[in-house]
Amino acid sequence: MGSLLRTVLLVLLVSLAAAAAGCGPHDARQVVTIWHQSRPNEREFLADEIARYEAEHPDVRIRPLYKETEELRSGFQAAALAGAGPELVYGPSDVLDTFHTMRLIQDLSPWLPEAERAAFVEGGLTTLPARDGSGRRELVQIGDRFGNHLALVYNRNLVANPPTTTDELVKLAVASTTDADGDGRTDHYGLVWNYTEPFFAIPFVTGFGGWVFREPESSPPVPDLGTPAMTAALGFIRDLRDVHKVAPANCDYELADSLFKTGRAAMIVNGDWSWSDYLENPAIDAAVAVLPTVDATGLPMRPMVAPKGYSLNANARGSAAEAAMGFVRHMASDDVQRRLVQRLRMLPARKTVWDDPVFSTDATLAASRAQLENGRLMPVATELRAVWDGMRPAYQAVLGGSLDPAAAAERMQHDAEGFIDSMHRRIEPSPLVPVLATVVGLGLLALLVRQLPTFVAFLADLRRNPTAYAFALPAVAVIFAVIVFPFVWNLVLSLSDMSLVRFRDWRVVGLQNYAEVLSDPKLWGLSGVFLKTILWTVINVSLHVALGVMLAVALNGPIRGKAIYRLLLIIPWAVPAYITALTWRGMFDYEYGAVNLMLGKWLGLPAVNWLGEPLRAFEACIIANVWLGFPFMMVIALGGLQGIPQELYEAARIDRASRWQQFWHITLPLLKPVLLPAATLGAIWTFNNLNVIWLVSNGGEPQDSTHILVSYVYKSVFNLYRYGYGAALSMVMFLILLAFSVVFLQRTRATESVYR
Amino acid sequence: MKEPLRITLLRHAVLLLFVAISLYPVLNVVSISLRPGDRLRSTDLSIIPPDWTFESYVKLFTEQPFLRWLGNSLVVSGVVTLTGVALASTAGYAFSRFRFIGRKATMLAILTTQMFPATMLLLPLYVLIAKLGLVDTWLGLMVFYTATALPFCVWQMKGFYDTIPASLEEAARIDGCSRAQAFWHVVLPLATPGLVITALFSFMTAWSEYIVAAQVMQDESMFTLPLGIKGFQASLSSQWGLYAAASILVSIPVVAVFLAFSKYLVNGLTVGSVKE
Amino acid sequence: MATVTIRDLHKRYAEGFHAVRGISLDIADGEFLVLVGPSGCGKSTTLRMVAGLEEVTSGEIRIGDRVVNDVAPGDRDIAMVFQNYALYPHLSVRENMAFGLKMRGTPAAEIDRRVADAAAALSIEHLLARRPRELSGGQRQRVAVGRAIVREPEVFLFDEPLSNLDAKLRVQMRAELARLHRRLGTTVIYVTHDQVEAMTLGDRIVLMNHGVIQQIDAPLAIYRRPANRFVASFIGSPTMNFFPGAIRDGAFVVDGDAARLPLADDGSGLGSGQSAALLPQGPAVLGIRPEDLVVTGDAVPFTTAVIEVAEQMGHETLAHVSVGGSSHVVRVPGDRAASPGDRLSLGVRPGGVHLFAADDEGRRLN
Numbered sequence A: 001m002g003s004l005l006r007t008v009l010l011v012l013l014v015s016l017a018a019a020a021a022g023c024g025p026h027d028a029r030q031v032v033t034i035w036h037q038s039r040p041n042e043r044e045f046l047a048d049e050i051a052r053y054e055a056e057h058p059d060v061r062i063r064p065l066y067k068e069t070e071e072l073r074s075g076f077q078a079a080a081l082a083g084a085g086p087e088l089v090y091g092p093s094d095v096l097d098t099f100h101t102m103r104l105i106q107d108l109s110p111w112l113p114e115a116e117r118a119a120f121v122e123g124g125l126t127t128l129p130a131r132d133g134s135g136r137r138e139l140v141q142i143g144d145r146f147g148n149h150l151a152l153v154y155n156r157n158l159v160a161n162p163p164t165t166t167d168e169l170v171k172l173a174v175a176s177t178t179d180a181d182g183d184g185r186t187d188h189y190g191l192v193w194n195y196t197e198p199f200f201a202i203p204f205v206t207g208f209g210g211w212v213f214r215e216p217e218s219s220p221p222v223p224d225l226g227t228p229a230m231t232a233a234l235g236f237i238r239d240l241r242d243v244h245k246v247a248p249a250n251c252d253y254e255l256a257d258s259l260f261k262t263g264r265a266a267m268i269v270n271g272d273w274s275w276s277d278y279l280e281n282p283a284i285d286a287a288v289a290v291l292p293t294v295d296a297t298g299l300p301m302r303p304m305v306a307p308k309g310y311s312l313n314a315n316a317r318g319s320a321a322e323a324a325m326g327f328v329r330h331m332a333s334d335d336v337q338r339r340l341v342q343r344l345r346m347l348p349a350r351k352t353v354w355d356d357p358v359f360s361t362d363a364t365l366a367a368s369r370a371q372l373e374n375g376r377l378m379p380v381a382t383e384l385r386a387v388w389d390g391m392r393p394a395y396q397a398v399l400g401g402s403l404d405p406a407a408a409a410e411r412m413q414h415d416a417e418g419f420i421d422s423m424h425r426r427i428e429p430s431p432l433v434p435v436l437a438t439v440v441g442l443g444l445l446a447l448l449v450r451q452l453p454t455f456v457a458f459l460a461d462l463r464r465n466p467t468a469y470a471f472a473l474p475a476v477a478v479i480f481a482v483i484v485f486p487f488v489w490n491l492v493l494s495l496s497d498m499s500l501v502r503f504r505d506w507r508v509v510g511l512q513n514y515a516e517v518l519s520d521p522k523l524w525g526l527s528g529v530f531l532k533t534i535l536w537t538v539i540n541v542s543l544h545v546a547l548g549v550m551l552a553v554a555l556n557g558p559i560r561g562k563a564i565y566r567l568l569l570i571i572p573w574a575v576p577a578y579i580t581a582l583t584w585r586g587m588f589d590y591e592y593g594a595v596n597l598m599l600g601k602w603l604g605l606p607a608v609n610w611l612g613e614p615l616r617a618f619e620a621c622i623i624a625n626v627w628l629g630f631p632f633m634m635v636i637a638l639g640g641l642q643g644i645p646q647e648l649y650e651a652a653r654i655d656r657a658s659r660w661q662q663f664w665h666i667t668l669p670l671l672k673p674v675l676l677p678a679a680t681l682g683a684i685w686t687f688n689n690l691n692v693i694w695l696v697s698n699g700g701e702p703q704d705s706t707h708i709l710v711s712y713v714y715k716s717v718f719n720l721y722r723y724g725y726g727a728a729l730s731m732v733m734f735l736i737l738l739a740f741s742v743v744f745l746q747r748t749r750a751t752e753s754v755y756r
Numbered sequence B: 001m002k003e004p005l006r007i008t009l010l011r012h013a014v015l016l017l018f019v020a021i022s023l024y025p026v027l028n029v030v031s032i033s034l035r036p037g038d039r040l041r042s043t044d045l046s047i048i049p050p051d052w053t054f055e056s057y058v059k060l061f062t063e064q065p066f067l068r069w070l071g072n073s074l075v076v077s078g079v080v081t082l083t084g085v086a087l088a089s090t091a092g093y094a095f096s097r098f099r100f101i102g103r104k105a106t107m108l109a110i111l112t113t114q115m116f117p118a119t120m121l122l123l124p125l126y127v128l129i130a131k132l133g134l135v136d137t138w139l140g141l142m143v144f145y146t147a148t149a150l151p152f153c154v155w156q157m158k159g160f161y162d163t164i165p166a167s168l169e170e171a172a173r174i175d176g177c178s179r180a181q182a183f184w185h186v187v188l189p190l191a192t193p194g195l196v197i198t199a200l201f202s203f204m205t206a207w208s209e210y211i212v213a214a215q216v217m218q219d220e221s222m223f224t225l226p227l228g229i230k231g232f233q234a235s236l237s238s239q240w241g242l243y244a245a246a247s248i249l250v251s252i253p254v255v256a257v258f259l260a261f262s263k264y265l266v267n268g269l270t271v272g273s274v275k276e
Numbered sequence C: 001m002a003t004v005t006i007r008d009l010h011k012r013y014a015e016g017f018h019a020v021r022g023i024s025l026d027i028a029d030g031e032f033l034v035l036v037g038p039s040g041c042g043k044s045t046t047l048r049m050v051a052g053l054e055e056v057t058s059g060e061i062r063i064g065d066r067v068v069n070d071v072a073p074g075d076r077d078i079a080m081v082f083q084n085y086a087l088y089p090h091l092s093v094r095e096n097m098a099f100g101l102k103m104r105g106t107p108a109a110e111i112d113r114r115v116a117d118a119a120a121a122l123s124i125e126h127l128l129a130r131r132p133r134e135l136s137g138g139q140r141q142r143v144a145v146g147r148a149i150v151r152e153p154e155v156f157l158f159d160e161p162l163s164n165l166d167a168k169l170r171v172q173m174r175a176e177l178a179r180l181h182r183r184l185g186t187t188v189i190y191v192t193h194d195q196v197e198a199m200t201l202g203d204r205i206v207l208m209n210h211g212v213i214q215q216i217d218a219p220l221a222i223y224r225r226p227a228n229r230f231v232a233s234f235i236g237s238p239t240m241n242f243f244p245g246a247i248r249d250g251a252f253v254v255d256g257d258a259a260r261l262p263l264a265d266d267g268s269g270l271g272s273g274q275s276a277a278l279l280p281q282g283p284a285v286l287g288i289r290p291e292d293l294v295v296t297g298d299a300v301p302f303t304t305a306v307i308e309v310a311e312q313m314g315h316e317t318l319a320h321v322s323v324g325g326s327s328h329v330v331r332v333p334g335d336r337a338a339s340p341g342d343r344l345s346l347g348v349r350p351g352g353v354h355l356f357a358a359d360d361e362g363r364r365l366n
């Protein structure tokens, strides 16, 4: 005990000393925070420009903060709603409509006079109609560069000249798909790309004459996916893999990337963000080329392109806004733009820089520019998210072989329309709201009155039993201080119409969200998300506990090397799950994953399409999660085993109890008090475990089939902005767990001690 | 007592199998950290890539503020561990030993705080933190982490106290201890395995969390380790080498803490104290 | 050393169970008082209230002149030995014994001396460095006693200290406890469910049932004149034989006229100084201890019965006989032949008649 305490105190002292050392003097400058999604090499450029700007403006401090795409979006929504957040957000234009609709960003027109706008390339400045309905357009983003466009990258060691048409592409790809060592497994693929993601299918769609929205774009835009062009594009993609066999059987972004980087793929379709990595890679000789023309239509494959730029937080006012926009103007200035082109080889947003000689000397930049000019501006509309979400399952179904292209195109259209619908759904306040409020109010009052005697008894108990309350109170207070407000907020939200269109001006509308949750066949059906969640929870927790106890018992005997075993066995717990879950995803790869390789090599089993088939993908998630969770239960069980008196086993042996009987009649019952809390909470955590599903099956893939309730909520809230609905569903989940816990704890008498 | 060879072998077989299962995915992470060029996937079973390099590890220390993140994380996790253990050991004791009004209801209520999907709480939580002016402070994070870790810890400690016979404490009280003294001199030392689990769990909670940290911390110099590490991940252009190398390094303190504590975890003390 | 006085003590547990229902006791300084009764009758509850481990619902407990109801256990100057020993598992035997003194701030030298003395008295000097888990059951028991005596308290409380020991050790420890008490002369309250312990150790015995005191008396007095049928049946082994019947016309008639015992005033049945005339007529229960139900001729003749089972003990034989349809035990001296099938003619020793009311309470009538 003593030395344990000493260790802990030492750690604390060291850390406090470190903390004290970290505190600097106070800074009086105007701070401008930027949340940006710059890639690593771009961050250095940004840092240098900030340093330059700060040197020129000593009264301003620019604080850049990198945020991953999704994090930036949801984080900014939360922060802006709370009246805080960074002054500036920097990123591609695709979130602007959302932020604008939610009134999180402000009109930049005052900072960029009409006259100055002419200097920008078309699309470099993003405007959206004002929300007041005046028809005026507001400037929502000032771009500083273009990009995010896909192009063809080829490895010159394998392909001499890039294809200019799809026929050439197929021919070249077939020729460079080889099995050099003749073991029946392909060693080099002709063409790889992330064909799980619809964004990467867009060049094919445009090449066959299609687009995502019906033209001319209306407001809100109407998806245009159920087209012959889509059917043809999907068919073409499928044939590349299944007929021409130039692509791996399963290929997500990371696999395509790794294959190309290691010289195992001749060509890859990838975006401008990835090119420098390929060009600098010594293992390959990469070059960038414009995507080919589709022979069937004579149209070029046109990728989506988007400007990247700065938007101003609606909460930024006065000097903060001034300082922020000063920096934006700096970044959009000719000087900086020229440095951008020269250093980062990125395409600027200002026309004035396009004449730079580097465009003719740098082949990659030239190809990039050609592809950009050939590209289509990415729609700013929020509905694009619904399009992606609508496309993804059907697209994956085509590649999974369960849907033909024509039917898939139709389903995409249908799903996307459905998503847009639910995104825009406006819920009218129910006339029953006042009645409901009265009933709830009266109910609360009645409850209060009923609980009055208990309260009086409590006051007496408080006086009689002060130690008990003194011991329990601090922990309880801390726990509830954090949770009460979010809980009440959620409760209110679940009764509201908070959504994309009513983000800041939401109202309480009644129980409609609950009605929708409870009547959703996707949730409650026989193959629905709810049952899957139950399955997920039960299997995981049972295996966690079973394996944990088994290992603890195995460790708790007279054997050598216990300490080493113990240490190695907690490793899955010690290494962060956000990376190991990704490793598991890699291990489940169809062709190159360790699981299939081992199954084939040692057990002679055929490869399993872990991540491509719905049920298998779910199993893969479970396996990964069991792996992540058993060490924790093992630690708990180990601790619990120490409390079991050895005499009991001696007595049992005298009674000639077998080992199994000893385990069953002594170990388990006496582990109960220690295991129960862990198992109960384990079930609750597993029920709500978003991470593993998200990382292993990449957000519910294939075809949104691995969802459990929590990932379903996540998707509906964060992709479709249905906050009210999400809150109602979480309340329902909460009630399910509450019911489970009450019953389970009652059954197991967990609140009672074994000695009483 | 000596066991039959059969059983000993069985123990080793099971343990070895699971050690292999535990290690393999982690060795994969090691492998990623040794690969140049940020390749997440490999196409074979080899662990040490042919073109292996320690570049990512070197970069972490030379080009990234890894040590600062480490220091920050140690402070946050250290404080959370101490407060977590202090609060859970007392509250667990109250729930185990005292019978007071609202005891069962409170225990259940504590559990309920874990029942809400964390992602849904993010928005209101941020509003709360922002309104309380806790953005960019460690206090906000520490309170949140402690509150997150406590429900489990309180229940766990209660479970452990439940296995300690009440008569030991009664003996101590007759020997002249107050309730608090009996708790300190007799009960706490006997609950060490529980304290270790509580400490480990609190530590891990604070050590690996990044979602809330990302909301609270706006100043890069105050980043905790996981937050820093997550910065290596960008959609479609992650620095996998750094990400993996940092993840491996992050686990070392956890293993060290476990190593330091595990002696107490497996030191059965109650044994032989009372006759059942 | 001190007296202990208990006045109208009640205990109601939180769940509402009324475990102790109005107990009053005066325990003299240096007395060895045994609380005995069947399991669950409230003995431990009473003891634990004296110790301060259980809150008093109502009533008063005094140790010496001090009302201790609200005094913390540690300040009552008592020591307690638990049934499960309750040794501190993380402390050595020496530290276990020293713990209470340390908590009171006794000087180290004094602690060492007292621990050494106690260890010597209990012959556990060689165990002082060990941990409880390294001790046998008997050794643990000694340490538990040792931990109590080093404290030199006003009152010792024992809660079934011997019930976890095997029969032989129990006899040995019993004698040792008796010796210890003689030597120290400290007031002792000793809880047990074992009547033999109660009889052998106690200066006085308090017999409890359902939270109520049934009788307080010296062991022999309790044995000879049990205050009610419950006490009569609890004390004595084999148990007293009971014959339901009625007192009628100066005699006791067993139900169904199975037997008849004259209750003459001459002391032959009722005992000296008792008069049959004072007995209420009507239903009653006759109690006769097995050793008072004899085969010899000089006793008051009672009935004849056939031996069904004979348990040979060597020095005596326990003969199970049937009278009035129920089984009874007769003690036959070892030198007399007694085997199943033998017909015995039974009589009652002078003074061996106990008469109890036939109601639930079963008050003693004679």
Ligand SMILES: Nc1ncnc2c1ncn2[C@@H]1O[C@H](COP(=O)(O)OP(=O)(O)O)[C@@H](O)[C@H]1O
Pocket: C013, C014, C015, C017, C019, C037, C038, C039, C040, C041, C042, C043, C044, C045, C046
């Ligand atoms: N903490 C408690 N709560 C409720 N009832 C109790 C408690 N402790 C004991 N009892 C009940 O009180 C009665 C007397 O218990 P106790 O004094 O321990 O009996 P014993 O005479 O065997 O020592 C028993 O019926 C028991 O079930």
Ligand SMILES: [Mg+2]
Pocket: A179, A180, A181, A182, A183, A184, A185, A186, A187
């Ligand atoms: Mg081959």
